[in-house]
Amino acid sequence: MSNQSRQNLLYRIRIQKDLEKVVGPALNRLPNLDTVISMIANLNDPQQVFISHWAGLIADSNTELAAHFISFAPKAFETMIDADVQKWIDLFLKNYDNHGLGKAITSLEDISGFAIDQKNKSVRCSLQKTSLFLQHFIRGLGGRELKISGNDETYTNTEGLFLPESISLFPQPKQNFTVYKLTAAHLWAQTWYGTWRIQVLEKLTAEYNNQKSLNIFNRLESIRLNYCIARDFPGLSREFSEFENRDPKVVALWKLWQDRANGLRSPTATAIDTIENIQYFLDIDLPVLQPYQGEIFLDRIRETMLSRIEQEQLAFQRSLDKLRDDNATKDEADDDDFVAKQMLEVSDGDSGDGEPSETNFQLTLDGQPIELSDDLKNLAGSIMQDFGEIPDEYMDPMEQGEYSDALLAQNGESEGDTDPDLNETGTFQYDEWDCTRQRFREDFCTLRELVVPPGDESFISDTLEKYRGALRVIKKCFEAVLGESRPQHRQPDGDDIDLDATVNAHVDMALGKDMSDHLYTKYRNQERNVAVMFMVDMSGSTLGWVNNAERESLVLLCEALQLLGDRYAIYGFSGRTNKRCEVYSIKDFKENYSLEVRQRISGIRPKAYTRMGVAIRHLGQMLQKTHARTKLLITLSDGRPEDYGGYKGQYGIEDTRHALLEMKQSGVHAFCITIDSEAQEYLPHMYGTANYAVIDEVEKLPLKVADIYRRLTT
Amino acid sequence: MSKTTIKNEQNFIKHKPYYEPVGDEVAVFTAAYENQLPILLKGPTGCGKTRFIEYMAWHLKLPMVTVACHDDLTASDLIGRYLIKGGETVWIDGPLTSAVRHGYICYLDEIVEARKDTSVVIHPLCDGRRLLPIEKLGELLEAPSSFCLAISYNPGYQSVLKDLKQSTRQRFVALEFDYPDAATEEAIVIKESGIDEPMAHKLVKLGHMTRNLKGNGLEEGASTRLLVNAGKLIHSNIAPVHAVDTAISQALTDEPDMFQAVHELSRSIF
Numbered sequence: 012m013s014n015q016s017r018q019n020l021l022y023r024i025r026i027q028k029d030l031e032k033v034v035g036p037a038l039n040r041l042p043n044l045d046t047v048i049s050m051i052a053n054l055n056d057p058q059q060v061f062i063s064h065w066a067g068l069i070a071d072s073n074t075e076l077a078a079h080f081i082s083f084a085p086k087a088f089e090t091m092i093d094a095d096v097q098k099w100i101d102l103f104l105k106n107y108d109n110h111g112l113g114k115a116i117t118s119l120e121d122i123s124g125f126a127i128d129q130k131n132k133s134v135r136c137s138l139q140k141t142s143l144f145l146q147h148f149i150r151g152l153g154g155r156e157l158k159i160s161g162n163d164e165t166y167t168n169t170e171g172l173f174l175p176e177s178i179s180l181f182p183q184p185k186q187n188f189t190v191y192k193l194t195a196a197h198l199w200a201q202t203w204y205g206t207w208r209i210q211v212l213e214k215l216t217a218e219y220n221n222q223k224s225l226n227i228f229n230r231l232e233s234i235r236l237n238y239c240i241a242r243d244f245p246g247l248s249r250e251f252s253e254f255e256n257r258d259p260k261v262v263a264l265w266k267l268w269q270d271r272a273n274g275l276r277s278p279t280a281t282a283i284d285t286i287e288n289i290q291y292f293l294d295i296d297l298p299v300l301q302p303y304q305g306e307i308f309l310d311r312i313r314e315t316m317l318s319r320i321e322q323e324q325l326a327f328q329r330s331l332d333k334l335r336d337d338n339a340t341k342d343e344a345d346d347d348d349f350v351a352k353q354m355l356e357v358s359d360g361d362s363g364d365g366e367p368s369e370t371n372f373q374l375t376l377d378g379q380p381i382e383l384s385d386d387l388k389n390l391a392g393s394i395m396q397d398f399g400e401i402p403d404e405y406m407d408p409m410e411q412g413e414y415s416d417a418l419l420a421q422n423g424e425s426e427g428d429t430d431p432d433l434n435e436t437g438t439f440q441y442d443e444w445d446c447t448r449q450r451f452r453e454d455f456c457t458l459r460e461l462v463v464p465p466g467d468e469s470f471i472s473d474t475l476e477k478y479r480g481a482l483r484v485i486k487k488c489f490e491a492v493l494g495e496s497r498p499q500h501r502q503p504d505g506d507d508i509d510l511d512a513t514v515n516a517h518v519d520m521a522l523g524k525d526m527s528d529h530l531y532t533k534y535r536n537q538e539r540n541v542a543v544m545f546m547v548d549m550s551g552s553t554l555g556w557v558n559n560a561e562r563e564s565l566v567l568l569c570e571a572l573q574l575l576g577d578r579y580a581i582y583g584f585s586g587r588t589n590k591r592c593e594v595y596s597i598k599d600f601k602e603n604y605s606l607e608v609r610q611r612i613s614g615i616r617p618k619a620y621t622r623m624g625v626a627i628r629h630l631g632q633m634l635q636k637t638h639a640r641t642k643l644l645i646t647l648s649d650g651r652p653e654d655y656g657g658y659k660g661q662y663g664i665e666d667t668r669h670a671l672l673e674m675k676q677s678g679v680h681a682f683c684i685t686i687d688s689e690a691q692e693y694l695p696h697m698y699g700t701a702n703y704a705v706i707d708e709v710e711k712l713p714l715k716v717a718d719i720y721r722r723l724t725t
Numbered sequence: 726m727s728k729t730t731i732k733n734e735q736n737f738i739k740h741k742p743y744y745e746p747v748g749d750e751v752a753v754f755t756a757a758y759e760n761q762l763p764i765l766l767k768g769p770t771g772c773g774k775t776r777f778i779e780y781m782a783w784h785l786k787l788p789m790v791t792v793a794c795h796d797d798l799t800a801s802d803l804i805g806r807y808l809i810k811g812g813e814t815v816w817i818d819g820p821l822t823s824a825v826r827h828g829y830i831c832y833l834d835e836i837v838e839a840r841k842d843t844s845v846v847i848h849p850l851c852d853g854r855r856l857l858p859i860e861k862l863g864e865l866l867e868a869p870s871s872f873c874l875a876i877s878y879n880p881g882y883q884s885v886l887k888d889l890k891q892s893t894r895q896r897f898v899a900l901e902f903d904y905p906d907a908a909t910e911e912a913i914v915i916k917e918s919g920i921d922e923p924m925a926h927k928l929v930k931l932g933h934m935t936r937n938l939k940g941n942g943l944e945e946g947a948s949t950r951l952l953v954n955a956g957k958l959i960h961s962n963i964a965p966v967h968a969v970d971t972a973i974s975q976a977l978t979d980e981p982d983m984f985q986a987v988h989e990l991s992r993s994i995f
Contacts, residue, residue: 147938147942151937151987152934152937245995247992506800507801507807508809
């Protein structure tokens with residue numbers, strides 16, 4: 012063996028030993044270990060360090076995955092730039108966190124797929140990024156609210172626009188973004204320019220319900236819509252032509268179609284005219300759809316429209332009945348006949364330029380014009396989009412007792428499935444900070460918002476009785492806070508002359524000194540502008556005394572806060588694992604300190620563990636949405652963050668700390684009140700040295716909490 | 726002690742302000758004025774409240790004192806205060822006192838912005854008494870018959886803090902304003918900015934589009950005032966899309982998605 016090869020062998024053995032140290036025996040189970048090691052040996056030093064560093068971190072989660080990572084890392088460096096290798100690791104780790112080992116290994120092994128994806132990403136425009144813009148854009152164009160969602164097929168069902176998850180048709184991301192906009196606008200045009208009037212739908216279903224005719228209809232209708240758009244939105248129309256297919260054959264075919272269907276390019280043409288044109292196009296080739304054109308799914312449109320029409324008719328008639336009722340005098344209202352006979356009439360004000368408009372109609376009751384609510388206007392607008400007018404039978408009074416439950420669901424008033432114990436109000440995804448990897452685990456935590464079931468109200472009265480004396484003291488302290496509107500003396504301007512300052516100034520002048528111009532008194536109530544969120548630990552460890560003390564503290568606080576008029580919300584938090592994080596609404600910012608709130612305070616019970624980071628992120632966001640000068644997040648806790656499955660010790664503390672830092676950056680002040688006597692060890696690190704208070708005796712908690720709050724906010 | 730006065734001619738509206746009546750608001754205002762009733766103008770920002778009151782001041786041939794209310798406006802700011810001049814104290818009438826003394830129109834713009842305690846000082850002026858007590862002078866000022874108090878407020882603010890107290894609002898005759906209908910708005914934009922009719926038509930259409938977005942990302946749609954501003958820029962040869970970006974989109978929102986939406990809407994029209 013030559014010296015050189017002996018050196019190489021030693022080098023490879025060293026690498027293998029190093030990796031064994033971090034990954035353990037799993038490494039030796041790799042079938043192609045020797046090849047892998049020699050490939051790693053050929054990488055440069057930083058790459059080798061990178062592999063060993065990440066192998067160690069991944070091994071903390073799973074050694075099998077780490078061994079897999081080692082065997083694929085050389086290939087990854089071969090096919091991708093270093094930055095993409097990092098993204099590849101992030102992706103399979105995310106899959107490991109959220110879906111387990113199998114999914115992680117699949118995504119780890121698919122290096123070439125990932126690399127192509129990464130390349131496409133630079134030109135791709137995703138729906139996720141554009142949907143907010145599209146929603147605003149379409150809403151601005153007008154008409155019925157259309158929901159934007161992702162789908163493999165591009166179409167509209169007249170209540171939503173279904174668009175591809177991503178578009179990478181053109182080499183520039185900006186162009187792909189424009190394709191999104193144009194596609195959405197073109198689908199919107201179908202709903203706006205009467206492609207889906209009920210008459211059209213009926214005629215199509217009856218006479219042309221086959222794919223060939225529908226394809227022809229789609230293209231012909233597109234010619235008509237392009238004409239309408241060119242008339243009303245010249246800018247959009249210019250962009251349509253920019254993005255049209257440039258293949259000479261396609262261009263020629265479209266030209267042929269446009270010439271043959273020239274009658275559709277007129278302000279008076281309707282979708283019915285389009286249908287009547289279908290027969291003349293059965294014998295010629297279909298041009299390919301333009302990049303911005305969607306497809307047509309008659310059955311989906313039919314289903315959506317029919318159920319909407321039924322519901323809207325009921326809703327409209329009910330609204331009109333209410334109008335009739337409101338306009339009748341009391342005696343008349345008792346007489347159903349009279350109410351029904353009041354004459355409601357609708358007249359559509361046509362704007363005259365062929366442009367549809369939903370606001371141009373006037374409702375009259377016995378000849379008197381009526382001002383419509385926004386809801387009713389929208390409803391009438393939607394009906395006019397379906398019919399082109401308000402049908403006569405819609406103006407008839409409803410038959411007595413007619414009532415549809417389906418409508419309630421539409422308005423979002425339905426109760427849904429309710430757990431008798433806890434009412435769920437929504438789920439949210441949050442990232443979690445992983446201090447070992449020094450990056451976020453994306454969408455790692457699933458959080459549900461629940462409402463605390465009401466408890467026994469006698470707890471409240473008992474507490475008030477128990478702390479009667481203390482409460483008086485607390486209230487006095489708080490009142491003093493309010494009274495602190497002392498006049499500010501020696502101001503450059505103000506409501507009144509400050510006599511002391513004036514006399515002094517004259518003395519100064521007499522002595523030949525400079526005379527101050529701060530001679531006024533200002534009376535200013537230092538207006539309190541505070542929003543505070545109380546985050547109550549509802550972990551299992553609070554069982555017993557602590558839970559009682561927490562509840563008592565909240566009662567006393569609420570009583571005192573009523574006095575101050577500060578906006579405040581109270582939420583509990585708990586959970587078990589990252590998939591079941593929970594916050595419990597006790598009082599939100601809008602609620603008053605009502606009987607229900609009191610019952611909920613009394614109903615606070617210990618639940619499971621303490622995953623604090625996600626709760627801070629969720630509640631902090633709510634707090635950020637309030638408009639207050641001072642925003643305060645106060646945590647009542649009994650110990651360090653801890654949850655099932657690794658969320659403990661440094662990991663939990665660092666995630667919580669990171670969440671608190673995020674809050675701080677967005678202007679929320681955090682404070683922690685705890686009864687954990689060991690809190691000195693970790694709270695200064697998490698909250699900062701001055702932002703926590705440790706209370707030695709549980710019984711003192713209720714009194715201290717109010718006191719601390721007063722100190723914090725004055 | 727001397728009393729300073731506001732010079733009459735400074736507050737006279739010399740030229741007829743351009744105002745396009747949309748209903749019977751001129752008649753109602755005149756009737757309220759003749760009956761010595763105070764007037765409350767309700768409506769979204771930029772829909773013509775201030776222009777209307779200027780028009781009425783011109784119509785009634787009265788000088789007008791306008792106070793733009795802000796959250797630090799105190800009672801002294803309205804009524805007046807002692808100032809020190811040399812070695813003496815001098816009383817200076819506030820705008821409200823001055824208007825009452827001389828029988829002008831006093832217009833408190835965006836009254837809800839003022840501190841709650843401030844809006845209470847106008848109470849005795851707004852009922853049958855028509856008195857303004859000036860505590861510091863020990864004076865009780867009775868308003869002459871020509872005096873008229875008008876206030877404006879925008880009910881669109883969702884904040885509970887920006888609501889008018891019942892005790893205040895129930896002293897006023899309320900006139901509701903909204904953006905004018907498309908044809909009137911077009912006429913206003915043409916007249917105010919000097920652009921031609923097709924361009925005004927497009928601007929008004931854009932205005933309606935932004936109003937569709939109200940409550941869904943925009944607090945308010947583009948007001949008539951903003952449309953006029955954009956029209957003026959266009960009239961001075963700024964490209965329409967750019968004019969709309971600067972005069973409307975940027976004024977309406979800071980949020981990038983929303984800005985882009987308004988920008989693309991204007992691009993699709995022009």
